[in-house]
Amino acid sequence: MKVIDTAIADVKLIEPTVHGDDRGFFMETWHQERFEEQVTGKSTRFVQDNHSKSKHGTLRGLHIQTENTQGKLVRVVSGEVFDVAVDLRKNSPTFGHWVGEYLSAENKRQLWIPAGFAHGFYVTSEEAEFVYKCTDYYAQNAEVCIAWNDPDIGIEWPVMVMEHINISIKDDKALTMNEVLCNVSFM
Numbered sequence: 001m002k003v004i005d006t007a008i009a010d011v012k013l014i015e016p017t018v019h020g021d022d023r024g025f026f027m028e029t030w031h032q033e034r035f036e037e038q039v040t041g042k043s044t045r046f047v048q049d050n051h052s053k054s055k056h057g058t059l060r061g062l063h064i065q066t067e068n069t070q071g072k073l074v075r076v077v078s079g080e081v082f083d084v085a086v087d088l089r090k091n092s093p094t095f096g097h098w099v100g101e102y103l104s105a106e107n108k109r110q111l112w113i114p115a116g117f118a119h120g121f122y123v124t125s126e127e128a129e130f131v132y133k134c135t136d137y138y139a140q141n142a143e144v145c146i147a148w149n150d151p152d153i154g155i156e157w158p159v160m161v162m163e164h165i166n167i168s169i170k171d172d173k174a175l176t177m178n179e180v181l182c183n184v185s186f187m
Contacts, residue, residue, distance in 0.1 A: 001028075003038045006099045011085050011117070012039050013101055014073075014110040027108060029075065030133070039112050044071065046133040053078075054123045054130065057164040059148055059157070061120015061171065062086055067142035069115040071135035079128030080104035081121040082158050086146070088177070089116035096177065098155050118146050118177075122157050122165075145174035152177055 004013040016027040036044055054060065061084065074083060086098045103109050104125070113119055115135060148155065148171065159165060175183075 008087055008094045008099050010114045011099045012112040016108055048134040048137055051131045055127050056123055058166045059122045062118040062146040062148055064118040064144055065139050065142040066144055068136040068139040071115045072113045072132045074132040075110040076103045076105055077129045077131055078105050079125035081123050081128050083111050083121045084155055085113040086118040086153055088118055144180050145170050146177050146180055147174040150176045
């Protein structure tokens with residue numbers, strides 16, 4: 001696999017080695033030793049795998065847990081998304097900064113998002129299936145939603161027409177990053 005640095009040092013873009021011919025392809029999507037050696041530099045344990053399917057224009061996030069903070073290894077198995085990670089680690093030199101990458105079934109890229117980052121994605125294809133591994137369990141009572149369009153974060157989403165954004169009720173009621181940080185103690 002090829003590991004590519006992003007604008008935030010701890011967030012890594014991973015390009016797997018793909019072996020293909022006229023029959024199809026094969027790729028290794030997870031290898032514990034290589035991941036720890038080339039990506040995190042430390043022991044990493046995944047405890048939960050998730051899979052979602054979303055229609056074009058769906059925006060999920062920005063989500064983070066105040067307890068059971070999760071590192072995530074994310075990829076797309078069908079379609080394309082613009083995937084975003086926002087650094088909420090208070091002592092980080094990149095606190096409040098964001099990274100966005102296109103992940104698709106075609107490019108087969110994965111994104112490593114360490115614990116302490118809010119995460120979200122926007123579906124740019126007709127639909128997309130998104131799969132990810134988590135380093136801790138989902139804790140609904142500890143989940144916090146940060147507004148996808150928070151001007152203090154300033155994410156440049158690839159959204160052409162604002163009326164076409166499809167978000168959940170919880171994401172529609174999301175707080176700003178500053179509201180979250182004033183009311184919640186984590187990281």
